Structure formats: C-alpha cells, structure tokens
Amino acid sequence: MARVLTPRAEDFPRWYQDLIAKAQLADNGPVRGTMVIRPTGYALWERMQGEMDARIKAAGAENAYFPLFIPESYLRREAQHVEGFSPELAVVTHAGGKELAEPIVVRPTSETIFGEFMAKWVDSYRDLPLLLNQWANVVRWELRPRTFLRTTEFLWQEGHTAHATEADAAAYARRILHHVYEDFMVNLLAIPVVPGRKTVGERFAGATNTMTLEAMMGDGKALQMGTSHELGQNFAKAFDITYSSQAGSLEHCWTTSWGSTTRMIGGLIMVHGDDSGLRIPPRLAPVQANIMVVKAGEGVAEAAAKLRDELAAAGVRVTLDDRADVPFGRRAVDAELKGIPVRIEVGPRDLAAGNAVLVRRITGAKAPVPLGEVVAAVTAALKADQQQLFDDALALREERTVDVKTLGDALEAAQTGWARVPWSAVGVEGEAEANGKAVTVRCLIRPDGTVPDADDEPDLVAILARAY
Amino acid sequence: MARVLTPRAEDFPRWYQDLIAKAQLADNGPVRGTMVIRPTGYALWERMQGEMDARIKAAGAENAYFPLFIPESYLRREAQHVEGFSPELAVVTHAGGKELAEPIVVRPTSETIFGEFMAKWVDSYRDLPLLLNQWANVVRWELRPRTFLRTTEFLWQEGHTAHATEADAAAYARRILHHVYEDFMVNLLAIPVVPGRKTVGERFAGATNTMTLEAMMGDGKALQMGTSHELGQNFAKAFDITYSSQAGSLEHCWTTSWGSTTRMIGGLIMVHGDDSGLRIPPRLAPVQANIMVVKAGEGVAEAAAKLRDELAAAGVRVTLDDRADVPFGRRAVDAELKGIPVRIEVGPRDLAAGNAVLVRRITGAKAPVPLGEVVAAVTAALKADQQQLFDDALALREERTVDVKTLGDALEAAQTGWARVPWSAVGVEGEAEANGKAVTVRCLIRPDGTVPDADDEPDLVAILARAY
Structure with a gap:
C-alpha cells in the first residue's frame, strides 16, 4: 500500500x-x-x-x-x-x-x-x-x-x-x-x-x-x-x-x-490521527457516514440513494459519493485522510448478495452488512467507535504517565510522556530548572485528581511534560 | 403615556x-x-x-x-x-x-x-x-x-x-x-x-x-x-x-x-421600528413570545410555566418573565422597546376568568384568550404579523415611490421618497448632477421589474433616492 x-x-x-x-x-x-x-x-x-x-x-x-x-x-x-x-x-x-x-x-x-x-x-x-x-x-x-x-x-x-x-x-x-x-x-x-x-x-x-x-x-x-x-x-x-x-x-x-x-x-x-490521516470522533464529525459507489452497475445508484435517505432519516450526517469516474482507491484514501468515521461501499457484486460493505475508519473493521441492517450497523458503529477513540487516548495517557518522587526522575519521564510528582519536590526553583530543559509544569492537581483551590494546599501533585 | x-x-x-x-x-x-x-x-x-x-x-x-x-x-x-x-x-x-x-x-x-x-x-x-x-x-x-x-x-x-x-x-x-x-x-x-x-x-x-x-x-x-x-x-x-x-x-x-x-x-x-421601539418580524425573532407574570397570585406561577411549556412544545421561541418585584409597566416598556412580537400577560384577575391576555407588538391588538387557546392564538398571531410587517413596508414604499419623466422631477421626488425615471432621462451626466444634490441612482431595473443583464439595455428604469 x-x-x-x-x-x-x-x-x-x-x-x-x-x-x-x-x-x-x-x-x-x-x-x-x-x-x-x-x-x-x-x-x-x-x-x-x-x-x-x-x-x-x-x-x-x-x-x-x-x-x-x-x-x-x-x-x-x-x-x-x-x-x-x-x-x-x-x-x-x-x-x-x-x-x-x-x-x-x-x-x-x-x-x-x-x-x-x-x-x-x-x-x-x-x-x-x-x-x-x-x-x-x-x-x-x-x-x-x-x-x-x-x-x-x-x-x-x-x-x-x-x-x-x-x-x-x-x-x-x-x-x-x-x-x-x-x-x-x-x-x-x-x-x-x-x-x-x-x-x-x-x-x-x-x-x-x-x-x-x-x-x-x-x-x-x-x-x-x-x-x-x-x-x-x-x-x-x-x-x-x-x-x-x-x-x-x-x-x-x-x-x-x-x-x-x-x-x-x-x-x-x-x-x-494515524498514518492514514485524521480519525474524527463520530459525535463531532460533520460527515459521519460516506456512502461510496464502488462502481456503476444495475441498481447501484438506487440502492446508494436509498441507504442515504434511510441514514439521514435516522439522524446520521451522511453524504453520497457517486463519482464512479474517479478511481475508487483515490476516493477511499481521501475519505480516510479526512477521517470520516464510517464508509459504506455499494457495488454490483455485494449488491447481488443483498449486501453493502461497512468500513470503520476508527477500528479498521470491514464487513458485509445486509442492506436492511445498514442503519442499525452504522448507528452502533458510530456509538462504539466514539468510545473506542476515547478509550485508546486514555490508555495511551496512562501508559505514558509515570509516578515519580524526584524532579530528576520527572524530567526523565517527561522525555517520553508525563510525570506525576509531588509539587513539594519541584517548587518554584525546580519549575525554573525544568523550564530550562523545555519541560513545564502543566498543572497542579490534588492527590484525588480534583482541582486545587489554592497554590499552597498540602500534598499537591504536579504534572510535568514537554508541551506544544 | x-x-x-x-x-x-x-x-x-x-x-x-x-x-x-x-x-x-x-x-x-x-x-x-x-x-x-x-x-x-x-x-x-x-x-x-x-x-x-x-x-x-x-x-x-x-x-x-x-x-x-x-x-x-x-x-x-x-x-x-x-x-x-x-x-x-x-x-x-x-x-x-x-x-x-x-x-x-x-x-x-x-x-x-x-x-x-x-x-x-x-x-x-x-x-x-x-x-x-x-x-x-x-x-x-x-x-x-x-x-x-x-x-x-x-x-x-x-x-x-x-x-x-x-x-x-x-x-x-x-x-x-x-x-x-x-x-x-x-x-x-x-x-x-x-x-x-x-x-x-x-x-x-x-x-x-x-x-x-x-x-x-x-x-x-x-x-x-x-x-x-x-x-x-x-x-x-x-x-x-x-x-x-x-x-x-x-x-x-x-x-x-x-x-x-x-x-x-x-x-x-x-x-x-416605531415610536415604542423595535418590532421584530416573528420568523426572525430570537424570542417570539414573552410570558409576563403581571403580579403574583394563586396559581399564577404554575399557569405561566404551563403556557411556556406548551408554547415551547409547539416550536415557539418563548421566555417567561416572572420578576413580580419589578414594576409591570417597566417590564412591558422594555419588551416593547426590544420588539418581542407577542406578549402573554398572566395575572390573578384574568386567570380567575380562565384567561391570559395576548398583546401583539406589531398590530398593537390586545385581547383576553382562554388558556386552552393560547398556543393557537399565538401561532396565528405570529404568522399574521409577519405578513403584516411586510405589507406595511410595501405599502409605504409604494406610497412614497413616484413615476416621473425628467431628472428635475426625480430630484424633487427623491426629497421624500423614491423616484422611478427612465434611465435615458438621467444618464451619466444626470447621475453626477444628482450626486451633487445628495441623490443617487440606487439601481437600474427593467420596465417589468427584473434585473438587467447589461448597462445599455433599452428602456431601463432608474430608481433615484437619498440613501444611507
């Protein structure tokens, strides 16, 4: 590829x-x-x-x-x-x-x-x-x-x-x-x-x-x-x-x-984002589902239009790409770059079997779906994949966040992720030292994760990281 | 007043x-x-x-x-x-x-x-x-x-x-x-x-x-x-x-x-706008109907809230003004200044008779309406008054627009309204003369009112007026 x-x-x-x-x-x-x-x-x-x-x-x-x-x-x-x-x-x-x-x-x-x-x-x-x-x-x-x-x-x-x-x-x-x-x-x-x-x-x-x-x-x-x-x-x-x-x-x-x-x-x-482009969370996505005519054929245009109308009626933000004169591969790559959560491929071969093919941008899953079940399948995919994106992002954050005790360890951990370190081990002086190494105190939180009401609350935790 | x-x-x-x-x-x-x-x-x-x-x-x-x-x-x-x-x-x-x-x-x-x-x-x-x-x-x-x-x-x-x-x-x-x-x-x-x-x-x-x-x-x-x-x-x-x-x-x-x-x-x-303030066309209005509690009393708050819910359910953009501590007159003047199309007054006296009072900002009409008919009355008023505003504006324009034959007559008519005059009677020179008198050619139209495709179409009509 x-x-x-x-x-x-x-x-x-x-x-x-x-x-x-x-x-x-x-x-x-x-x-x-x-x-x-x-x-x-x-x-x-x-x-x-x-x-x-x-x-x-x-x-x-x-x-x-x-x-x-x-x-x-x-x-x-x-x-x-x-x-x-x-x-x-x-x-x-x-x-x-x-x-x-x-x-x-x-x-x-x-x-x-x-x-x-x-x-x-x-x-x-x-x-x-x-x-x-x-x-x-x-x-x-x-x-x-x-x-x-x-x-x-x-x-x-x-x-x-x-x-x-x-x-x-x-x-x-x-x-x-x-x-x-x-x-x-x-x-x-x-x-x-x-x-x-x-x-x-x-x-x-x-x-x-x-x-x-x-x-x-x-x-x-x-x-x-x-x-x-x-x-x-x-x-x-x-x-x-x-x-x-x-x-x-x-x-x-x-x-x-x-x-x-x-x-x-x-x-x-x-x-x-991933190596194929953006992946937009379904609830945010301006277009949630893109129906793609794979190639022209008997009944293809009608089936695609029917799916579009059914999805729109179900409240899905849907578009129909029927540019059969533009190579399918190019269109698919473009839709993946733009991160449209779900693609529904409609072509003569699958149609003959009563199916469309559902491709999920977020999980990469690809499977034929009977035409009558497309709306339910799309709706379920949008919901599940919204959660999947969040879960993946949270898993990455947890994997890359380290609890440490000293400023030195925090600065090291900040080279690849976030460091959680007692604020008492950093302080204003430690913050200046970190800044000199392109690491900043992103914020202070309480041990239970809530937001402090004052700078001098006891036991505050500092999150140190490199930042954009 | x-x-x-x-x-x-x-x-x-x-x-x-x-x-x-x-x-x-x-x-x-x-x-x-x-x-x-x-x-x-x-x-x-x-x-x-x-x-x-x-x-x-x-x-x-x-x-x-x-x-x-x-x-x-x-x-x-x-x-x-x-x-x-x-x-x-x-x-x-x-x-x-x-x-x-x-x-x-x-x-x-x-x-x-x-x-x-x-x-x-x-x-x-x-x-x-x-x-x-x-x-x-x-x-x-x-x-x-x-x-x-x-x-x-x-x-x-x-x-x-x-x-x-x-x-x-x-x-x-x-x-x-x-x-x-x-x-x-x-x-x-x-x-x-x-x-x-x-x-x-x-x-x-x-x-x-x-x-x-x-x-x-x-x-x-x-x-x-x-x-x-x-x-x-x-x-x-x-x-x-x-x-x-x-x-x-x-x-x-x-x-x-x-x-x-x-x-x-x-x-x-x-x-x-009129001497009491703005009058907003109902289809545009951010707030179409304002329910005003005239004064506190038994069942007033409940009746007002019920009307609000019914109107909102009917798709009317509605607010509820229950500030019984602010003088009613002051609130009414303010709502009229802001041009809210319809006011529904709810007070103990009318309520006792099973009524609210519907006041229409655009026509000035004021009448008691049985509580069960408020939604229908408001919906009808909003529709009728949208049309009324348009009709009034059109009537004013027609009343103040004069058909004339010469630039001189056009300049005179433009002191109080619009003049429609053959463009051939004005021309570039006449336009300059008009501009010197703070009158401009607003646009050129065809005799049938449609938009010309060229500057030199025959029989074009110029509209002359003072302008903002």
Missing part, C-alpha cells in the same frame, strides 16, 4: 503538517503565522462552535460582539496584563490615509474592553452576575508559528463575567471548566483531559488563578486545550467595575475570563 | 440612535466608528447568520476562514480595487515589538486573498465551480460612522466563487441575489427589496457588474441591503486563477463575490 503520509513514528511534527495539507484542513497564509482554514477544517470548527455554544448558553452566558480594535492605553491599565501581552501585539498606526493620534492594538484578548463596558452596564447587585461570551478572531504575534497550535491569528470564544462575590466568580470559573470545557472535550472530542490549576508562573497575565485542561498528544507531549481564569478584582479596579450592594455600599466586582480556540483542531489531530 | 423615544416623525436619525441605546442593541466602541453589539442586538445577528448560512449552503457554497491580515501588495494587483479601498484602509506597521518590512492591511474585503488561494487550489475544469463563503469581521475607516449602517468594523458574510465560464459566474451571482438574499430579506426580515443593477459609477471596485437589493426605510430613504458582484476575469488575471479546460487549453476563471452585513440590523430598525 502506498504511503500517504510521513509515518507518525518516523517524524511526528512532519506527519502533523503532512496530514493538515493532504486532508486539506488548512494552508499557511501569506502573513507570517496566519492560516487559511479550508472547508474541511472549517466544518470541524463549525461543529465545535455549535456544540460549545450550546453548553455556554446552558451555563447562562449570552453572546455579544466587542470591537477588534482596542486603544493601546486600555492595556496599560492592568500592569501584569500589558507586560504579558506587549511582546505579542500587532499595532495599527495608520488608518484612513493618516497617522493616528493614539496607536490601536488588534485585540490579543478582550478583558480590557469588556471591562470598560461592564463598568458602564453594571450599576447594582441586581445586574450581577453579568455573563458574556463572544466568538471572535484574536491576534498574537508568534515567533514559532505552527498550524492550529500557535498561529498569529486564531479563532476562539472568550467568556467574560462579572460577579458580586469572590465565591460566585470562583464557582462560575469552575462551572465553565468542568460543565462546558471538560464535558465538551470528553464527550464530543473524545479526548481525556486533566483539569488542573496552573502554577503562579504559568498564570494568565492579570489572573489570580488560571485553571487549565491538559491533554496528552500521540507523541506523549501535552497540549493546553482551554483555560478558565479567576481575575480577582484586578480588572474591576483597573476599569472601575463597581456595583452598589444590597446594603448600599459601593463594591468592586470579581471577574472571570475563559477561552477555547481553533487550537483544539490541532489537539484533535494529534490525539486521534 | 411617557415618551420612551424621540418620536420618529420629529427626528428620524435621533429616534434611530435612541432606539439602539434604549433597546440595548449596541454601544459606540472606544475607537472611532466601532461598535459593541450587546446581547439583544447580537441575538438578532445570530438568527440572521443561521438563516442566511442555511441558504448559502443550499446554494452549494462551503464555509472557510481566511486571514484578517493581507499583505498591502495584494491589493495593488487589481488597479480599480486598490483605488477604491485605499482611503478606507487600516494599516498594521508594527508587530511583535518591531517595525514590519511590509505593511499589513486589515482586510476591508477579501477578494485578493481568496484570489491568491483559488489560484493554488484550482487546477482543472473538474475543480470548478469553486464556491466559498466566510463569516468574518472587516474594517473600513469611516469618516461619518453610524451604528450598524456605517461602522469602521462590521460583521458580514462574504462569498467568493470561481467558474469556468462567464455564463456560469453570471448565473451564480444571480442565484445568490435572488435565492439567498432576496428570499432571506423578504421572508425572514419582512422587508420588500428591489433587486437591480448598479450603474457603472456605483459598481464595487474591481467588478464588471454589481447587483444590489435596495430597501426603503421609514423616512423614505434607501438602504443597500446586500450586493452580488460579477468580477469578470479581473481578479483571475491579477491573481492568475487559471484552469485547464476539457479541451486541454489553459483558461482564466470568471469570479464572483457577494456580501451581506450587520448593516441589515440597521435596515430592520429603520423599516419596522
């Missing part, structure tokens, strides 16, 4: 770029670090958006849209924020044929401009919590861009909320972490994630607590799949977001922000 | 801005000409996106996403295009802390960057037509910004397609004009539109034919609601978009582009 991609085991980064190009997910844009998301890739993002948006709305947040352009002065109002983002900013200095009096920043994130308007909109405790979200593009100048993972421009949702109390803000940031992000990643993307707390050194610029969801990629490295931040009163003080309390006093709000991006597409590829 | 807004008849532009502020649709952003679309306004845009997107996909186009940043040199490749857009560009000169070697333009539209990639992706006639669309933000520096109508940044969809023949491109541009845009505007927005051909002077920069959909606002002015362009081979030649034909020769493609924007929200307000 012809080699379609550079094998994963031979050169993982090259396999990744090969897959993106050959599955037609994205191209590099002309401006350094930008990308063109092609229809095959964008369809994945549309499905992600729809599912994530439904969960965000279920968490009570409303969508809005804030401007792309932010006055440079806004960023300076929160000291850590401007320090964190300054090196990554794209700045508009000329517009409408003239030089601008004040340079404009292309948003790298929108805490500052949301803060400015929250201050206008929030008056009394009755206006709280204020729960907002937006779907938007943001720009962070990248020195080492990599498609989907680190791009100069990326697409994301960013939530911004204001609350009356620290406890309410903390609870909401956790609700997003678990009930929006973790639920989405586990149940839609079939990616096991570890929710945890970032160390002080890894916090978002301006946050008092950054929580993350970390996933293990196929090469044992980690990817941060999404983050949810408590911002304390930092932005509320910088932007004067105040409310009059029920007792009549004027108080500063407590705010949160949280984001998930097109980077998740990169994670999807690196967790589920 | 207290005056909620500046009356429309007193000061139309001020009424418009008042309505946007008080219905909480949008705020002005900090950078000149930008806007913050608030949740109430954004919910309208989400509904528009969903409905428009379904029609675009039905027309065979696929969504993609192209970069925000375009090298300045790309725009220069098409002479008319750069001339048209240069005065409106926002330019990034610094990024990542350094001055850039080549300035980057923030996209004002994306013909050039789509062109660059179409050239890479199109190889043979088998790759055509290539039908792409994207939902994105664009930036055009505005000297006289007005919320939703002319903003420095706006949201839109932009379609870009490549075809093998001029006839195929022309047919597709017309398909979008009628089956996507006109269908959406008439059937969802309840806005009668006139599809027509722009004069040479009003064409999109780089197009060989610009078609438009023009609507009459409540003050008699015109608003361009969307455009569909034939670009000839202009961009195909500038970006080398070629294909090998079935006969084996190398040919340039024929391309189209087409767009519709957040400006449609402004049109919606100016067509359907």
Whole structure:
C-alpha cells in the first residue's frame, strides 16, 4: 500500500503538517503565522462552535460582539496584563490615509474592553452576575508559528463575567471548566483531559488563578486545550467595575475570563490521527457516514440513494459519493485522510448478495452488512467507535504517565510522556530548572485528581511534560 | 403615556440612535466608528447568520476562514480595487515589538486573498465551480460612522466563487441575489427589496457588474441591503486563477463575490421600528413570545410555566418573565422597546376568568384568550404579523415611490421618497448632477421589474433616492 503520509513514528511534527495539507484542513497564509482554514477544517470548527455554544448558553452566558480594535492605553491599565501581552501585539498606526493620534492594538484578548463596558452596564447587585461570551478572531504575534497550535491569528470564544462575590466568580470559573470545557472535550472530542490549576508562573497575565485542561498528544507531549481564569478584582479596579450592594455600599466586582480556540483542531489531530490521516470522533464529525459507489452497475445508484435517505432519516450526517469516474482507491484514501468515521461501499457484486460493505475508519473493521441492517450497523458503529477513540487516548495517557518522587526522575519521564510528582519536590526553583530543559509544569492537581483551590494546599501533585 | 423615544416623525436619525441605546442593541466602541453589539442586538445577528448560512449552503457554497491580515501588495494587483479601498484602509506597521518590512492591511474585503488561494487550489475544469463563503469581521475607516449602517468594523458574510465560464459566474451571482438574499430579506426580515443593477459609477471596485437589493426605510430613504458582484476575469488575471479546460487549453476563471452585513440590523430598525421601539418580524425573532407574570397570585406561577411549556412544545421561541418585584409597566416598556412580537400577560384577575391576555407588538391588538387557546392564538398571531410587517413596508414604499419623466422631477421626488425615471432621462451626466444634490441612482431595473443583464439595455428604469 502506498504511503500517504510521513509515518507518525518516523517524524511526528512532519506527519502533523503532512496530514493538515493532504486532508486539506488548512494552508499557511501569506502573513507570517496566519492560516487559511479550508472547508474541511472549517466544518470541524463549525461543529465545535455549535456544540460549545450550546453548553455556554446552558451555563447562562449570552453572546455579544466587542470591537477588534482596542486603544493601546486600555492595556496599560492592568500592569501584569500589558507586560504579558506587549511582546505579542500587532499595532495599527495608520488608518484612513493618516497617522493616528493614539496607536490601536488588534485585540490579543478582550478583558480590557469588556471591562470598560461592564463598568458602564453594571450599576447594582441586581445586574450581577453579568455573563458574556463572544466568538471572535484574536491576534498574537508568534515567533514559532505552527498550524492550529500557535498561529498569529486564531479563532476562539472568550467568556467574560462579572460577579458580586469572590465565591460566585470562583464557582462560575469552575462551572465553565468542568460543565462546558471538560464535558465538551470528553464527550464530543473524545479526548481525556486533566483539569488542573496552573502554577503562579504559568498564570494568565492579570489572573489570580488560571485553571487549565491538559491533554496528552500521540507523541506523549501535552497540549493546553482551554483555560478558565479567576481575575480577582484586578480588572474591576483597573476599569472601575463597581456595583452598589444590597446594603448600599459601593463594591468592586470579581471577574472571570475563559477561552477555547481553533487550537483544539490541532489537539484533535494529534490525539486521534494515524498514518492514514485524521480519525474524527463520530459525535463531532460533520460527515459521519460516506456512502461510496464502488462502481456503476444495475441498481447501484438506487440502492446508494436509498441507504442515504434511510441514514439521514435516522439522524446520521451522511453524504453520497457517486463519482464512479474517479478511481475508487483515490476516493477511499481521501475519505480516510479526512477521517470520516464510517464508509459504506455499494457495488454490483455485494449488491447481488443483498449486501453493502461497512468500513470503520476508527477500528479498521470491514464487513458485509445486509442492506436492511445498514442503519442499525452504522448507528452502533458510530456509538462504539466514539468510545473506542476515547478509550485508546486514555490508555495511551496512562501508559505514558509515570509516578515519580524526584524532579530528576520527572524530567526523565517527561522525555517520553508525563510525570506525576509531588509539587513539594519541584517548587518554584525546580519549575525554573525544568523550564530550562523545555519541560513545564502543566498543572497542579490534588492527590484525588480534583482541582486545587489554592497554590499552597498540602500534598499537591504536579504534572510535568514537554508541551506544544 | 411617557415618551420612551424621540418620536420618529420629529427626528428620524435621533429616534434611530435612541432606539439602539434604549433597546440595548449596541454601544459606540472606544475607537472611532466601532461598535459593541450587546446581547439583544447580537441575538438578532445570530438568527440572521443561521438563516442566511442555511441558504448559502443550499446554494452549494462551503464555509472557510481566511486571514484578517493581507499583505498591502495584494491589493495593488487589481488597479480599480486598490483605488477604491485605499482611503478606507487600516494599516498594521508594527508587530511583535518591531517595525514590519511590509505593511499589513486589515482586510476591508477579501477578494485578493481568496484570489491568491483559488489560484493554488484550482487546477482543472473538474475543480470548478469553486464556491466559498466566510463569516468574518472587516474594517473600513469611516469618516461619518453610524451604528450598524456605517461602522469602521462590521460583521458580514462574504462569498467568493470561481467558474469556468462567464455564463456560469453570471448565473451564480444571480442565484445568490435572488435565492439567498432576496428570499432571506423578504421572508425572514419582512422587508420588500428591489433587486437591480448598479450603474457603472456605483459598481464595487474591481467588478464588471454589481447587483444590489435596495430597501426603503421609514423616512423614505434607501438602504443597500446586500450586493452580488460579477468580477469578470479581473481578479483571475491579477491573481492568475487559471484552469485547464476539457479541451486541454489553459483558461482564466470568471469570479464572483457577494456580501451581506450587520448593516441589515440597521435596515430592520429603520423599516419596522416605531415610536415604542423595535418590532421584530416573528420568523426572525430570537424570542417570539414573552410570558409576563403581571403580579403574583394563586396559581399564577404554575399557569405561566404551563403556557411556556406548551408554547415551547409547539416550536415557539418563548421566555417567561416572572420578576413580580419589578414594576409591570417597566417590564412591558422594555419588551416593547426590544420588539418581542407577542406578549402573554398572566395575572390573578384574568386567570380567575380562565384567561391570559395576548398583546401583539406589531398590530398593537390586545385581547383576553382562554388558556386552552393560547398556543393557537399565538401561532396565528405570529404568522399574521409577519405578513403584516411586510405589507406595511410595501405599502409605504409604494406610497412614497413616484413615476416621473425628467431628472428635475426625480430630484424633487427623491426629497421624500423614491423616484422611478427612465434611465435615458438621467444618464451619466444626470447621475453626477444628482450626486451633487445628495441623490443617487440606487439601481437600474427593467420596465417589468427584473434585473438587467447589461448597462445599455433599452428602456431601463432608474430608481433615484437619498440613501444611507
């Protein structure tokens, strides 16, 4: 069989770029670090958006849209924020044929401009919590861009909320972490994630607590799949977001922000892809089943159309590929590259026996199925293979995660996977040493796997890994 | 009754801005000409996106996403295009802390960057037509910004397609004009539109034919609601978009582009709004029916919840406002400002008689309805009032449109509405004279109302008006 991609085991980064190009997910844009998301890739993002948006709305947040352009002065109002983002900013200095009096920043994130308007909109405790979200593009100048993972421009949702109390803000940031992000990643993307707390050194610029969801990629490295931040009163003080309390006093709000991006597409590829291309979890897949006419023949077109209608009626997202003039092998390789979960081959020979052939992308299983049982077989395969992808990803993570006692052992284990090590054996100094060796503390978790509420809880466990 | 807004008849532009502020649709952003679309306004845009997107996909186009940043040199490749857009560009000169070697333009539209990639992706006639669309933000520096109508940044969809023949491109541009845009505007927005051909002077920069959909606002002015362009081979030649034909020769493609924007929200307000606020066409409305608890009382909460469940089960988008602690009048004024089509009042007195009270925002009708008949009454009202809004808008347009024979009469008629005048009585010279008096040729149509295929067809009718 012809080699379609550079094998994963031979050169993982090259396999990744090969897959993106050959599955037609994205191209590099002309401006350094930008990308063109092609229809095959964008369809994945549309499905992600729809599912994530439904969960965000279920968490009570409303969508809005804030401007792309932010006055440079806004960023300076929160000291850590401007320090964190300054090196990554794209700045508009000329517009409408003239030089601008004040340079404009292309948003790298929108805490500052949301803060400015929250201050206008929030008056009394009755206006709280204020729960907002937006779907938007943001720009962070990248020195080492990599498609989907680190791009100069990326697409994301960013939530911004204001609350009356620290406890309410903390609870909401956790609700997003678990009930929006973790639920989405586990149940839609079939990616096991570890929710945890970032160390002080890894916090978002301006946050008092950054929580993350970390996933293990196929090469044992980690990817941060999404983050949810408590911002304390930092932005509320910088932007004067105040409310009059029920007792009549004027108080500063407590705010949160949280984001998930097109980077998740990169994670999807690196967790589920194989040497034949992408494998899309069925619940996410824009196309779940592709009926392929193997070659023309008596009754073939009719049988294929009937199967398509039956599958669509059963709620399966289905397409029909009847391009009998394009070689079957080429079409099959393309569908495998793009990761369509199930292929149903319809041809004269199998049809004569009353069968179609069901090929499962995820398990590789291939078997004839009586025409009358195709819908049931496809539905069952989609359900089972969704679980299979998750199980495989979890098994890999467990296989490649090692419990160790010392920083030295953790650094060694991080060369091939993740190390779980007592945080007391690492500390701020050990973290700096690890960073010098391209290993980072991905997050801190409690011994029982839950997310810590403070940096100094006893017995915290640190997860160390190389990361994208 | 207290005056909620500046009356429309007193000061139309001020009424418009008042309505946007008080219905909480949008705020002005900090950078000149930008806007913050608030949740109430954004919910309208989400509904528009969903409905428009379904029609675009039905027309065979696929969504993609192209970069925000375009090298300045790309725009220069098409002479008319750069001339048209240069005065409106926002330019990034610094990024990542350094001055850039080549300035980057923030996209004002994306013909050039789509062109660059179409050239890479199109190889043979088998790759055509290539039908792409994207939902994105664009930036055009505005000297006289007005919320939703002319903003420095706006949201839109932009379609870009490549075809093998001029006839195929022309047919597709017309398909979008009628089956996507006109269908959406008439059937969802309840806005009668006139599809027509722009004069040479009003064409999109780089197009060989610009078609438009023009609507009459409540003050008699015109608003361009969307455009569909034939670009000839202009961009195909500038970006080398070629294909090998079935006969084996190398040919340039024929391309189209087409767009519709957040400006449609402004049109919606100016067509359907009244002195109490917005009136949203029921088929568009994010919330179609709002159940309002008038005041607390025995069985009120239960009856309201039951009605909500029944309406939701019948497919009505319904909310329940049970804030009995907020004065009823204030809540009713707010719901009217926001234009929710139907209000169902539930209170102890009506409930005792087995009734709720149905209040229709569009007609103003108010009547008690037996609880068991609420669903049927609401469904009927939503259907009838959708039609009513369209009929009213059409009646206004017909009342304010005058058929005249000379340019002088047309200019006079354009002070209060639209003038239909033979194009032969205007011509390029008359168009310039009209422009000097702030009147424009909105479009050219045939005597039978259809869209002309050429600028020089006989007996063309010009529509002259003042415009937003």
